[in-house]
Amino acid sequence: MQRSDYILKRTLFALLTVFVAITLNFVLFRALPGDAVTGLKCHNCTIQFKNALRKDLGLDKSKWQQYVIYLKDLAHGDMGTTFISHRPVRGELWDPIKKTVAMIGLGTVFSIVFGIFTGVISAWRRGTVLDKVSVWTGLAFYSVPTQWLGLMIVYFVADRIGLPHGGIQSPDYGILGNPGTLDFLKDRIEHMILPALTLGLVLYGDYTLIVRSAMLETLGEDYVLTARAKGMSNWAIVWKHGFRNAMLPVVTLIALSLGFILGGAITIEYVFDYPGIGLAIVDAIDKRDYAFLQGAFLALTLSVILFNFIADLLYFKLDPRVTT
Amino acid sequence: MSDVTTPTAAVADEAGLEGSAELTPGRRGFISTTLRGQPQAIAGLTVVVLFILIAIFAPAIATHSIHAKTGGIYEAPDGNHWLGTDDGGVDMFSLLVYGTRVSLEVGFAAALVAMLIGGTVGIISGFFGGWVDTLLMRITDVFLVIPDLPLIIVVAAIFGRHLINIIIIIGIIYWTSTARLVRAQVKSVRERVYVQRARSIGAGNTRLVTKHVLPQVAPLLIANTVLTIALAVFLETYITFLGLGDPSTISWGKLIENSFLGNAVLNNAWWAVVPPGVAVTIVILACTMVGQSMEDALNPRLRVGHLAVRRFRLRPLHGHLESE
Numbered sequence: 273m274q275r276s277d278y279i280l281k282r283t284l285f286a287l288l289t290v291f292v293a294i295t296l297n298f299v300l301f302r303a304l305p306g307d308a309v310t311g312l313k314c315h316n317c318t319i320q321f322k323n324a325l326r327k328d329l330g331l332d333k334s335k336w337q338q339y340v341i342y343l344k345d346l347a348h349g350d351m352g353t354t355f356i357s358h359r360p361v362r363g364e365l366w367d368p369i370k371k372t373v374a375m376i377g378l379g380t381v382f383s384i385v386f387g388i389f390t391g392v393i394s395a396w397r398r399g400t401v402l403d404k405v406s407v408w409t410g411l412a413f414y415s416v417p418t419q420w421l422g423l424m425i426v427y428f429v430a431d432r433i434g435l436p437h438g439g440i441q442s443p444d445y446g447i448l449g450n451p452g453t454l455d456f457l458k459d460r461i462e463h464m465i466l467p468a469l470t471l472g473l474v475l476y477g478d479y480t481l482i483v484r485s486a487m488l489e490t491l492g493e494d495y496v497l498t499a500r501a502k503g504m505s506n507w508a509i510v511w512k513h514g515f516r517n518a519m520l521p522v523v524t525l526i527a528l529s530l531g532f533i534l535g536g537a538i539t540i541e542y543v544f545d546y547p548g549i550g551l552a553i554v555d556a557i558d559k560r561d562y563a564f565l566q567g568a569f570l571a572l573t574l575s576v577i578l579f580n581f582i583a584d585l586l587y588f589k590l591d592p593r594v595t596t
Numbered sequence: 597m598s599d600v601t602t603p604t605a606a607v608a609d610e611a612g613l614e615g616s617a618e619l620t621p622g623r624r625g626f627i628s629t630t631l632r633g634q635p636q637a638i639a640g641l642t643v644v645v646l647f648i649l650i651a652i653f654a655p656a657i658a659t660h661s662i663h664a665k666t667g668g669i670y671e672a673p674d675g676n677h678w679l680g681t682d683d684g685g686v687d688m689f690s691l692l693v694y695g696t697r698v699s700l701e702v703g704f705a706a707a708l709v710a711m712l713i714g715g716t717v718g719i720i721s722g723f724f725g726g727w728v729d730t731l732l733m734r735i736t737d738v739f740l741v742i743p744d745l746p747l748i749i750v751v752a753a754i755f756g757r758h759l760i761n762i763i764i765i766i767g768i769i770y771w772t773s774t775a776r777l778v779r780a781q782v783k784s785v786r787e788r789v790y791v792q793r794a795r796s797i798g799a800g801n802t803r804l805v806t807k808h809v810l811p812q813v814a815p816l817l818i819a820n821t822v823l824t825i826a827l828a829v830f831l832e833t834y835i836t837f838l839g840l841g842d843p844s845t846i847s848w849g850k851l852i853e854n855s856f857l858g859n860a861v862l863n864n865a866w867w868a869v870v871p872p873g874v875a876v877t878i879v880i881l882a883c884t885m886v887g888q889s890m891e892d893a894l895n896p897r898l899r900v901g902h903l904a905v906r907r908f909r910l911r912p913l914h915g916h917l918e919s920e
Contacts, residue, residue, distance in 0.1 A: 292738050300750050415826070415880035417833045420852050420873030427861045427869060538745070539837055543856065554838060557749060565749065572743040580741065 278588055286581040293573040298342050301566045302335060351567040356559055361567035365549070369534075369571065371440065372541065372548030375464050376533050379471035384526060387476050388515075391483025395491060396510055406480065413477030418536070422470045422543035429466070436463050438545040467544040471537060475529070482525055486518035493517070520590050524583045531579030534572055634893070640885030647879055651697040660687035662694050662846060670865040680867035682851075683858030691846055692871050698847035699829055699876070702763055703883075706828035709767025710774055711821040717771070718778025719813065723786055723805060733779070739772045744831070745838075752840045759842045762835060766828045774820050778813055785812045819890035826883035833876055848872040 326332045330341055345352065351361040394406040413421075430437035440463045451459075490496065491514050499513045534549065541550030549568060556564040650657060659678065660666045665685035666677070673680040679688035721732040751765045785791060791808050799807070829848075835841055836849030837856070851872035855861075860868035 289738065289741055293741060296738070296742060297746070300746050303750055303754060411881060411884065412877065415877045415884065417830060417837075417849075417852065417873055417876050419833070419837045419856070420869075420876070423852070423856060423861060423869055424873070427866065532743075539834060542837070553745070557838060557840070565746070569743055569746045572745075573741060576741045576743065 275588070279585065282581060282584045282588075286577055286584075289577050289580075290574065293577060294343070294346065294570065295339075297566060297570050297573065298339055301562055302338070351570070352563045354564045355561045356564075361564055364552075364564060365567055365571055368547060368549040368552045371546070372534065372537055372550060374460075375468050375541075375546060375548060376471055376537050378461075378464055379468035380475060380530065380533065382468065382472035383475035383479050386472075387479025388483050388522070391480040392487055392510060392515055392518075394480070395484045395487030396506075396514075398488065407484065410477045410480040410484075413473050414481065415477075416474070418470065418474050419539040419543050421474060422467070422540050425466055425470055426543065435466055437466055439463060440547050463546070467537075467540050467546050470540050470544075471533070474536075475533070478529065479522075479526065483518065483522055486521045487514055490514050490517040520587070523590060524587050527579050527583035527586055531576035534575050634889045636885045637889035640882040640889070643878060643882035644886060647696055647700060647882075650693060651700045654693050654697045658687075658690035658693045660690045662686055662690050670860070670863045670868065672865075673867050679871055680865065682854060682865075682868050683860065683863075688867055688871065691851055692848075692875060695846050695848045695851055695872065696875065698759070698845045699832060699849065699879070702759065702766065702832045702847065703825040703829040703879070705763045706766035706770070706832075707821045707824040709764060710770040710824050710828075711817060713767065714771035714774025714820075715778055715813075715817050717775040719782055719805060719809065721775065722779035722782025723801070723809060725783070725786075729779075732775075736772045736775050739768075744769050748835055748838075748840055757840060757842050759845055762832060762842060766831050766835075769831065770824050770827055774817070774824065777820055778817060781813050781816055782809055785809050815890070816894050819887050819894060821887075822883055822890065823887035826880040826887070829876060829879055829883075848876050852876075 323332070330338060333341070349362060351365075353359060354361055354364055357364065390406045390410075394403045397403050426437045429435075436442065440460065442459055442463075491510075496509060496513050499509050504513075537548065538550035538553055540546070541548045542554045545551065549571070553565065553568050555561075556568065663686075666687050667681040667685050669681065669683055669685050671677055671681040671685070673688075677687050677689065679692065682688055682691065717732050717736065721729045747769065748765055751761050755761045786809065791804060794804060794808055832841070832847060833849030833852055836847060837853050839853070841847070841850055841853070849872075852869075855865075855869040855872070858868070860866075
């Protein structure tokens with residue numbers, strides 16, 4: 273199949289999935305018992321007032337009409353207003369997402385760099401003690417519950433290396449004069465390191481095992497044997513022949529996992545009290561703020577679809593053998 | 597992604613057609629083939645059986661009541677309370693023993709639900725092909741992108757936070773990878789000579805599926821289910837940690853949540869934080885080792901796969917490479 277056909281097909285599929293996801297998002301949240309008004313904590317409200325409010329929010333219309341309105345609003349970028357703070361959901365989402373992306377960015381880079389490094393070495397030195405240690409470390413991080421690893425780091429690591437284990441800003445920040453940009457960055461990054469480390473370690477377990485398996489597969493190929501017979505250096509064999517070809521599954525899987533990380537960071541942010549999208553979601557669950565939850569989940573779903581799409585394209589780009 | 601075909605997939609299909617004897621050992625020799633010469637499979641199985649025994653004989657093993665205050669708050673471990681007490685003065689060791697029961701219950705039951713849904717969808721999809729296949733696989737694709745949390749929250753809100761609902765929801769979240777795996781396998785089994793022979797002498801679909809397809813797919817399905825148990829135990833801790841668990845039962849996830857909410861870290865009570873996480877890690881590790889050894893023994897080409905099918909719920913790599 274032609275390149276353009278493939279891209280077109282994947283794009284159409286991605287768009288279709290977005291539409292299904294939006295619809296499901298509507299259905300799932302309207303399936304919840306009661307609505308925004310039932311959940312309202314107000315003892316003095318009369319039934320007339322509640323009905324007026326329902327009318328105001330469009331809840332008196334049929335589900336089908338509500339769905340059309342929901343789609344129309346979404347097309348204009350309007351995700352409704354939160355139940356609690358009565359501010360537009362879109363604005364409320366943006367700030368925590370930025371903070372989360374910074375944190376998971378740091379953790380992901382850590383896990384990718386170390387995961388590739390140890391995975392490649394482990395495959396190259398297959399069967400040695402080094403390999404065994406690396407595989408068991410990977411398996412351990414793969415098996416550990418994320419929130420518990422976070423608690424362990426808070427308990428056993430945070431104080432020892434003198435890093436803050438909660439929040440995003442030191443309590444004394446900005447009290448003595450106006451701190452400069454550099455101080456601001458330093459403070460932010462210090463608060464980011466431990467949650468990022470937790471995420472990084474958990475992902476590291478996945479990545480190092482995937483890289484190792486992919487490398488083992490390519491190192492067994494005939495062209496690696498040929499390269500060795502030609503007398504190429506180990507370095508060139510591992511990186512140019514082995515790793516370049518092992519990249520395909522690795523890159524695709526990492527791209528796929530990126531979509532899920534945003535959701536996976538929820539418990540980490542909860543443990544570290546890091547005010548990102550995860551903490552906002554936990555908060556919203558607690559307060560039954562379904563409008564916010566609906567918006568947040570739409571954002572999470574879209575990130576998954578987006579990265580699936582990117583993975584599809586990468587897969588095609590990296591492997592010229594792909595035909596459809 | 598399901599319509600991306602690679603040379604690897606072609607090779608696997610060919611192997612499936614011609615070398616079926618080596619790829620799928622008969623069901624009788626299946627367990628012994630898997631265990632022979634695989635110390636890690638034996639070790640994993642031993643650990644799983646041990647935990648099952650602990651779960652069954654929990655009342656006999658527990659040293660104290662888990663519903664009564666039998667010591668001070670956060671009392672350190674001693675001869676009476678082997679693992680100290682929690683923030684309510686309840687014996688931690690007994691809680692851990694009873695927690696095994698609930699955690700394994702959720703793990704096994706949810707994996708069973710996933711196996712039933714995924715197995716059925718995979719067999720129907722792979723056996724009948726055509727538009728049925730396309731429709732079912734598109735539904736699977738959609739399920740793969742829905743973030744788990746909205747489903748969990750909706751179920752918790754509508755049906756209440758009961759253990760049974762948590763089991764069902766975990767099953768619903770994890771059936772997709774099973775379905776894809778089974779479908780790929782069924783597709784290759786369907787074309788084998790003896791199945792076609794049976795068809796030509798007039799065997800009906802029911803007979804073909806139950807007598808010929810199912811026995812060939814069963815070992816792989818079991819291996820996948822063992823891996824799903826690990827995922828389910830993990831997801832239970834995640835759901836519970838977000839406060840969406842069954843409030844009336846004690847699971848390992850609940851113990852981790854309690855240690856977090858009860859500020860065990862601040863109280864320096866390592867005995868309340870460390871044990872439940874270690875227990876979860878060991879069970880996940882053991883199930884992974886057993887399931888992985890089984891899959892490797894059944895189909896060496898899958899080796900890269902399932903490690904990715906995990907907490908961020910990646911699409912399995914084998915689904916990626918071997919479908920269509």
